Amino acid sequence: MSIGLTEREVNWQGFIAQEITPFWQRYHQAIELTTMDGLTQYCATFLHPEAKRNIILLPGRVETYLKYQEVIYDLFNTQANVFVIDHRGQGQSQRLLKDSEKGFVAHFNHYAEDLEKALAYTRFLDNNLPNCVVAHSMGSAIALNWLHLYQPKIKKLVLCAPMLGINAGLLPQKTAFYIASVVDCLNRIFRSEPGYFFGQVPYHRPDFAENVLTGSKVRFEYGQDIQAQYKLGGVTTTWLKEALRLINRLPSQSRFLNCDVLLLQAEKDVVVSLTAQDKWHEYASEFDKNAIKRLVKNARHEILMESDDIRAEVITQIRHFLQG
Secondary structure: OOOOOOOOOOHHHHHHHHHHHHHHHOOOEEEEEOOOOOEEEEEEEOOOOOOEEEEEEEEEOOOOOOHHHHHHHHOEEEOOOEEEEEEOOOOOOOOOOOOOEEOOOOOOHHHHHHHHHHHHHHHHOOOOOEEEEEEEEEHHHHHHHHHHOOOOOOOOEEEEEEOOOEOOOOHHHHHHHHHHHHHHHHHHHHOOOOOOOOOOOOOOOOOOOOOOOOOOHHHHHHHHHHHOOOOOHHHHHHHHHHHHHHHHHHHHHHHHOOEEEEEEEEOOOOEEEEHHHHHHHHHHHHOOOOOEEEOOOOOOOOOOOOHHHHHHHHHHHHHHHOOO
């Protein structure tokens, strides 16, 4: 008998041993491929024997999909095929700089290009099932950009604590972009490869007491144990510049959306901008898009890995939305 959504933390080791590990061993199909520019990238599929939908799962910055085993399990159990990817420069995928701990991407479109190629390579969408996307943080920005660039047939889109704006304090996102661009330009004059942006540092394992990601200690430690094997530090000047370049385009691009959207906003999020999420939702609503915004009370940034009481409600909302 499976352990319920509200009973997992107190039974964590048993839940992993009895449910996650057997599921992973049976359904996890790891795939190695080469990107358009020759990088090694990793993704995976989980094919349900009685699938009623396809779900593309897009993790956030820093993360490897191996951290998402519980999330994949829950999505799979909606009778879904699941596809997940390690974005270029992080997780198991090849790093782009000599210093492998620097968060870097030359252009944010590369993430969307990688996703498009991986989906074609795996032929994941080559069936007659409805297609859905569940994306977290940076994965949400990637998802929206991919939808804009390639116009795939997607029925449902779930944005979890989406990176629709950097938490830049009182600075508007456009001003933050100009500052990041100047700093990146100066950085490139004096360095052979992009350096960390102000305040960004190499990888170090955070303590639970100081973390801003989740209130669940068991999920936090579980995720950090996995991430410690694929170390990635803070962002470079180039990554931040390119992220802000895309972020400033996302509101206007929302007019081209042709799928239902569920935006889950973490009440206590200090990683991404809640104001930017509100503004994006306002834009999407102005264009008569079916975009629903839900505030997840007491949640920190990693909504999908929060404590049982918060997460159970989130997973239930996602299930109802995908199945509706």
